[in-house]
Amino acid sequence: MHSIRHTYFYQQSPAEVWAYLTESELLAQWLMPNDFRAEAGHEFTFRTRPMPAFGFDGIVYCKVVEIVPHKRLAYTWKGGPGPGEITLDTLVEWELREKDHGTELLLRHSGFQERNSMMFGIMDGGWLKNMGEIADLLNKAKV
Amino acid sequence: MTPDIFQAIADPSRREILHLLSHQTLTINELAENFDMSRPAVSKHVKVLSQSGFITIRDIGRERYCLLSQEGFQQLQAWVSYFDKFWQHKLKKLETVLNNKSNPA
Numbered sequence: 001m002h003s004i005r006h007t008y009f010y011q012q013s014p015a016e017v018w019a020y021l022t023e024s025e026l027l028a029q030w031l032m033p034n035d036f037r038a039e040a041g042h043e044f045t046f047r048t049r050p051m052p053a054f055g056f057d058g059i060v061y062c063k064v065v066e067i068v069p070h071k072r073l074a075y076t077w078k079g080g081p082g083p084g085e086i087t088l089d090t091l092v093e094w095e096l097r098e099k100d101h102g103t104e105l106l107l108r109h110s111g112f113q114e115r116n117s118m119m120f121g122i123m124d125g126g127w128l129k130n131m132g133e134i135a136d137l138l139n140k141a142k143v
Numbered sequence: 144m145t146p147d148i149f150q151a152i153a154d155p156s157r158r159e160i161l162h163l164l165s166h167q168t169l170t171i172n173e174l175a176e177n178f179d180m181s182r183p184a185v186s187k188h189v190k191v192l193s194q195s196g197f198i199t200i201r202d203i204g205r206e207r208y209c210l211l212s213q214e215g216f217q218q219l220q221a222w223v224s225y226f227d228k229f230w231q232h233k234l235k236k237l238e239t240v241l242n243n244k245s246n247p248a
Binding site: 010085107 | 153231235238239
């Protein structure tokens with residue numbers, strides 16, 4: 001899986017859901033403490049617990065890349081083990097659609113593959129190929 | 144301390160090493176031929192990749208062979224799985240927050 005997608009339905013209107021995606025205090029109520037502002041180009045952070053096992057210091061560095069009121073929102077989502085060290089470079093996109101007097105919210109979290117596309121390629125084919133080769137080498141070494 | 148997988152693959156030389164090993168198993172000397180850096184420098188990268196679970200080093204005959212290992216790649220998947228669950232949880236929380244707001248108890 002190279003990107004994450006989720007669709008969720010809310011009974012509230014797109015305008016109400018939008019407020020919870022774009023007003024800092026409302027966003028903090030369900031996501032994470034942040035200094036978000038609804039402006040293209042605005043740089044902000046989300047703060048959460050560090051996860052050393054993942055090489056993540058608990059700060060998500062973001063930048064608003066797209067904003068269409070009540071419809072679309074996208075920001076970069078970067079993180080790493082410490083200041084200035086970015087090892088996770090991804091994109092979070094939100095899309096709101098009015099549906100059945102409520103809102104269908106689509107989330108896409110992508111970019112895992114951009115940095116690591118080669119990794120996924122290796123995982124698919126390289127591993128088995130290597131196992132075959134090492135078996136050949138072991139056989140040769142015995143002779 | 145074990146280097147984490149993301150630090151391990153953040154370095155272009157180490158990614159190149161993995162790329163080369165995805166085509167064929169190589170000795171450290173053979174790997175070093177592909178780089179301008181010294182053999183000890185290549186060895187150091189190999190060590191980081193080995194400690195983070197991306198490659199395994201095996202002595203076969205007189206040679207030290209580097210081969211890809213599955214462990215590191217599975218951890219990478221774990222990172223994606225982590226965020227998948229994270230968002231599921233957060234989207235549900237948003238629902239709770241929105242409903243509490245509309246229908247104050």
